[in-house]
Amino acid sequence: MNNNNKIFQFKLVLLGEAAVGKSSLVLRFVRGHFLDYQESTIGAAFLAQTVCLNDTTVKFEIWDTAGQERYHTLAPMYYRGAQAAIVVYDIRSEDSFERAIKWVKELQRQGSPNIVIALAGNKLDLAAKRKVETAEAQQYAEENGLLFMETSAKTSQNVNELFVEIAKKLPKTPTTRPGSGRVAIAPIDNGNTGKKNKCCN
Amino acid sequence: MGDIQNTDNIESNIDNNNNNNVSLESSSSSQNNNTNTTTTTTTTSVDNLQVGVLSISDQSTPTIETPNQQQQQQQDDNNRGVSNETIKASLDGLKHNSLKTTFPNSTNHQYIDVNTQWITNKLKERESEFTEKRGMSIFLGTWNVNGKKPSESLDPWLKDPSMSLQPDIYAIGFQELDLTAEALLLGDTTRSLPWEQHILNTLQGDYVKLLSKQLVGILLCVYVKKEHKPHIANVQSDIAAVGIMGMMGNKGGVAIRFSFYNTTICILNSHLNAHMDNVLRRNQDMKDISKNIKFINESSTDHSTINIFDHDQLFWIGDLNYRIPLPDNEVKEKIKKKDFYNLFLVDQLNQQMKAGAVFEGFQEPPISFAPTYKYDAGTEEYDSSEKKRTPAWCDRILWKTHKKAENVGILSYKRAELISSDHRPVSASFVIKIKVVIPDSKNRIYQEIVKELDKKENDSMPDANISTNMVDFETIKFMQPISKQLIFENIGQVIARFQFIPKLDETILCKPWLKISPLAGMMIPKEKVTIDLTIYVDNLTSGLFNINNNSTNSTNESMDDILILHLENGKDYFISISGKFQKTCFGNTLDNLVRYPHPIRNNLPIPPEQKKLSIPKELWRIIDYIYYNGLKEEGLFIKSGVTKEMELIRDCLDTAEPFSSISFSIHSMAETLIRFLESLVEPVIPFNMYQQALDASSSPLSCKTLVSHLPSVNYNVFFYLISFLIETLSNQKENDLKPDQLAIIFSTVLLRPSPQSQLSQFPPDATTVKKKADLILHFLISKDLIN
Numbered sequence: 001m002n003n004n005n006k007i008f009q010f011k012l013v014l015l016g017e018a019a020v021g022k023s024s025l026v027l028r029f030v031r032g033h034f035l036d037y038q039e040s041t042i043g044a045a046f047l048a049q050t051v052c053l054n055d056t057t058v059k060f061e062i063w064d065t066a067g068q069e070r071y072h073t074l075a076p077m078y079y080r081g082a083q084a085a086i087v088v089y090d091i092r093s094e095d096s097f098e099r100a101i102k103w104v105k106e107l108q109r110q111g112s113p114n115i116v117i118a119l120a121g122n123k124l125d126l127a128a129k130r131k132v133e134t135a136e137a138q139q140y141a142e143e144n145g146l147l148f149m150e151t152s153a154k155t156s157q158n159v160n161e162l163f164v165e166i167a168k169k170l171p172k173t174p175t176t177r178p179g180s181g182r183v184a185i186a187p188i189d190n191g192n193t194g195k196k197n198k199c200c201n
Numbered sequence: 202m203g204d205i206q207n208t209d210n211i212e213s214n215i216d217n218n219n220n221n222n223v224s225l226e227s228s229s230s231s232q233n234n235n236t237n238t239t240t241t242t243t244t245t246s247v248d249n250l251q252v253g254v255l256s257i258s259d260q261s262t263p264t265i266e267t268p269n270q271q272q273q274q275q276q277d278d279n280n281r282g283v284s285n286e287t288i289k290a291s292l293d294g295l296k297h298n299s300l301k302t303t304f305p306n307s308t309n310h311q312y313i314d315v316n317t318q319w320i321t322n323k324l325k326e327r328e329s330e331f332t333e334k335r336g337m338s339i340f341l342g343t344w345n346v347n348g349k350k351p352s353e354s355l356d357p358w359l360k361d362p363s364m365s366l367q368p369d370i371y372a373i374g375f376q377e378l379d380l381t382a383e384a385l386l387l388g389d390t391t392r393s394l395p396w397e398q399h400i401l402n403t404l405q406g407d408y409v410k411l412l413s414k415q416l417v418g419i420l421l422c423v424y425v426k427k428e429h430k431p432h433i434a435n436v437q438s439d440i441a442a443v444g445i446m447g448m449m450g451n452k453g454g455v456a457i458r459f460s461f462y463n464t465t466i467c468i469l470n471s472h473l474n475a476h477m478d479n480v481l482r483r484n485q486d487m488k489d490i491s492k493n494i495k496f497i498n499e500s501s502t503d504h505s506t507i508n509i510f511d512h513d514q515l516f517w518i519g520d521l522n523y524r525i526p527l528p529d530n531e532v533k534e535k536i537k538k539k540d541f542y543n544l545f546l547v548d549q550l551n552q553q554m555k556a557g558a559v560f561e562g563f564q565e566p567p568i569s570f571a572p573t574y575k576y577d578a579g580t581e582e583y584d585s586s587e588k589k590r591t592p593a594w595c596d597r598i599l600w601k602t603h604k605k606a607e608n609v610g611i612l613s614y615k616r617a618e619l620i621s622s623d624h625r626p627v628s629a630s631f632v633i634k635i636k637v638v639i640p641d642s643k644n645r646i647y648q649e650i651v652k653e654l655d656k657k658e659n660d661s662m663p664d665a666n667i668s669t670n671m672v673d674f675e676t677i678k679f680m681q682p683i684s685k686q687l688i689f690e691n692i693g694q695v696i697a698r699f700q701f702i703p704k705l706d707e708t709i710l711c712k713p714w715l716k717i718s719p720l721a722g723m724m725i726p727k728e729k730v731t732i733d734l735t736i737y738v739d740n741l742t743s744g745l746f747n748i749n750n751n752s753t754n755s756t757n758e759s760m761d762d763i764l765i766l767h768l769e770n771g772k773d774y775f776i777s778i779s780g781k782f783q784k785t786c787f788g789n790t791l792d793n794l795v796r797y798p799h800p801i802r803n804n805l806p807i808p809p810e811q812k813k814l815s816i817p818k819e820l821w822r823i824i825d826y827i828y829y830n831g832l833k834e835e836g837l838f839i840k841s842g843v844t845k846e847m848e849l850i851r852d853c854l855d856t857a858e859p860f861s862s863i864s865f866s867i868h869s870m871a872e873t874l875i876r877f878l879e880s881l882v883e884p885v886i887p888f889n890m891y892q893q894a895l896d897a898s899s900s901p902l903s904c905k906t907l908v909s910h911l912p913s914v915n916y917n918v919f920f921y922l923i924s925f926l927i928e929t930l931s932n933q934k935e936n937d938l939k940p941d942q943l944a945i946i947f948s949t950v951l952l953r954p955s956p957q958s959q960l961s962q963f964p965p966d967a968t969t970v971k972k973k974a975d976l977i978l979h980f981l982i983s984k985d986l987i988n
């Protein structure tokens with residue numbers, strides 16, 4: 001059958017220490033390019049991007065957040081109501097990996113109940129300076145039911161794959177509605193109001 | 202249900218009215234008798250419809266009744282020509298037949314997935330890029346069987362030896378398949394079963410039935426080759442009756458539509474009104490049927506409907522009943538000579554189509570066969586009855602292609618020599634171009650469309666630039682507002698609406714000492730907006746930063762906040778606010794002040810176990826200064842001080858610098874005293890004694906009692922202050938002060954309700970002002986009240 005069927009819309013949030021490459025990953029995924037001097041995010045940026053799977057279409061409403069610790073208390077505004085999260089660390093920094101684990105824990109505790117979490121070890125192109133072993137991260141991800149991928153926003157390695165894997169894992173229930181995370185006062189979860197109308201019988 | 206065996210004689214019944222009842226009554230049960238009678242009048246219409254119309258319109262309008270009543274009345278009305286109930290019953294029959302999708306009211310509110318809709322439309326526009334055309338064949342057949350049951354082999358009609366390959370689609374239509382009353386009145390469709398079986402036997406297992414749909418005698422069946430079944434979707438049917446009040450189903454149309462690969466096909470089988478003279482009626486029938494047949498638009502999410510013309514390929518078959526308006530013998534002569542060309546020139550359908558009066562845009566393959574009507578059933582002779590109906594091409598096959606669709610290829614258009622009916626069956630075969638999806642291309646184009654949409658959406662998001670994300674106010678002094686500006690610039694392509702929003706689960710936008718202006722606004726592209734941020738720490742907010750009880754370290758002077766500036770449909774900007782509050786003796790509690798031995802500016806924590814001062818040292822310094830320098834000053838406490846001088850005085854108080862280092866007027870010091878008392882987080886007469894104090898104000902003794910119950914520090918301050926004021930009044934000659942003036946001035950700062958309390962109203966009412974002043978006045982005039 002044709003695949004121009006329903007579009008499922010999901011809110012996805014990126015979390016992780018500052019400068020690990022969150023914005024770069026989004027930019028690579030959405031716009032297909034990379035900046036060596038990516039302006040650091042002070043706030044939260046919104047972008048939309050659609051992933052076409054074989055039988056469904058998944059549209060992500062992506063919220064890229066500020067990683068600086070001083071803004072930590074504001075993060076729940078953005079991960080609340082998110083059905084998916086990418087927690088990013090820099091494979092050259094153990095600290096950033098530790099911070100990522102803290103984010104995962106916070107999401108497990110306070111995020112949406114069935115949130116799909118992906119752990120991304122970014123800057124794979126700089127693997128020569130690697131500090132976080134793939135196996136270690138892989139194991140942590142497995143134990144916690146996370147998707148895991150090492151990525152490079154610079155070379156684009158595994159970037160699309162990461163989003164596609166998340167899209168595949170997200171539940172395509174008929175109630176998933178294109179609820180916009182961007183109404184009026186956007187980041188506050190709006191409880192997905194509108195209801196899916198089923199075909200008349 | 203009893204069958205009416207002799208329906209094939211209906212016409213002769215009419216012709217020979219006497220036989221009518223006899224033949225019908227011979228059939229069966231009494232109830233059937235009843236319906237039979239009515240049937241005769243209504244369905245005999247093959248050639249005599251007007252009889253039926255007239256007899257029915259003689260009757261009054263149908264009424265709605267329950268089935269029981271209806272049956273009962275039918276019994277009563279036995280043998281009456283046509284009754285209301287008959288019409289009612291036939292209505293029911295039709296309703297039963299026409300059970301189909303109820304189309305939702307388009308004005309109802311409903312959620313419409315416009316994105317999906319948009320993508321679907323775009324995909325449709327680019328269909329040619331991801332489909333390839335494949336020629337497939339379709340066979341269409343139409344036969345008015347005049348109520349006959351299958352008796353001959355259908356091979357000559359359905360098996361076309363001229364087609365090298367089997368057709369991919371078969372669409373077979375019948376008219377007058379069922380002339381029984383049950384079909385007309387009760388929607389009984391059992392008569393179609395033997396025909397359908399007969400067709401299936403003829404097609405021999407290579408085909409599957411897609412759908413069949415019946416409206417009384419009009420039956421349409423669609424079959425496809427088994428291999429195509431998985432590529433068929435959205436199969437729907439609908440019916441439309443024409444004729445008497447649009448509801449007697451003996452004339453009308455049945456349509457079946459479906460998607461065949463990526464091509465939409467609609468086939469309509471109709472039986473239009475009869476008679477040589479009824480050309481306009483037939484034209485109207487065609488229009489009514491096309492208008493009334495509707496399907497759900499499955500590719501849209503808004504439940505809109507489509508009609509028969511919204512298809513790539515439309516085929517219209519059936520007994521269209523158009524005649525040849527020439528004398529019977531002339532027609533027969535030309536038939537003998539096979540001069541079909543000249544007959545066709547005057548054929549009503551041909552004429553009407555040429556005139557644009559009906560079947561606009563339709564085409565018909567060239568006719569090269571003899572008229573298919575009317576034969577003596579079972580023979581090869583044209584009508585030999587008294588009526589001698591002129592032969593006509595009643596049975597036709599037309600098509601119409603959608604603008605963009607490619608034309609069809611005609612393989613054949615002919616009649617078959619089956620003789621059981623008074624019509625000959627007609628068939629046509631076409632090659633049509635079917636759009637077959639190339640899945641990879643479709644996926645690619647779908648993704649392109651979706652990407653384009655994403656890009657447009659992202660590009661149309663507002664974007665702005667903020668001059669800084671960090672606003673440092675550095676040192677903030679008590680009661681001295683400081684403003685900083687942010688420049689917010691629309692650097693996007695669209696209007697940017699912005700708004701400061703509260704943090705999660707909060708309702709306030711920022712700390713109480715910060716003012717933002719404007720809180721919301723909008724900018725057209727390239728426009729800039731200046732946002733003012735003002736910090737102002739007053740009595741109400743200074744308590745947050747000054748020395749306080751529980752802070753062992755005194756680092757609470759830092760003023761921090763994060764503002765969230767939200768762009769509608771876009772980003773959020775965080776703005777960090779920072780500043781350092783310069784501590785001051787103003788805006789503290791008496792209790793903390795007496796436990797703090799250092800100059801406030803030293804910024805040390807309250808020492809533990811510190812021996813309490815009897816009154817705050819700053820208060821002592823102020824009063825001491827006035828005592829030595831200003832008691833005789835005229836207008837003391839009445840004239841106002843100079844703001845700048847008061848700021849200097851405050852600095853001296855907070856740093857323990859001597860007043861001698863600065864110059865100022867005594868009135869600035871006097872006002873500092875009042876402001877100091879006013880700034881106390883809790884006044885000298887504490888909030889919880891406010892009401893008591895008002896109540897006591899009428900009696901000096903009650904006031905004395907009240908004051909004696911003050912906490913010790915408060916008592917000390919009160920005592921000290923009152924003693925000082927009394928001293929001031931003893932210089933009345935010079936300073937011209939009146940006790941009631943002083944009482945009013947000091948009562949407002951010594952005695953005030955908690956800002957949270959309901960008692961705090963501004964301006965206070967006159968009685969309250971008087972009561973407060975009275976309380977202080979008692980102490981100022983009865984010097985022995987305090988001791």
Ligand SMILES: Nc1nc2c(ncn2[C@@H]2O[C@H](COP(=O)(O)OP(=O)(O)O)[C@@H](O)[C@H]2O)c(=O)[nH]1
Nearest residue numbers: 018019020021022023024036038123152153154
């Ligand atoms: N070599 C390399 N540099 C990267 C990669 N991803 C991001 N960066 C750089 O790391 C810095 C921080 O990236 P940014 O996306 O702003 O990180 P964020 O604070 O997590 O959003 C920028 O200078 C990027 O150019 C990557 O995969 N490889």
Ligand SMILES: [Mg+2]
Nearest residue numbers: 022023040041
């Ligand atoms: Mg960033």
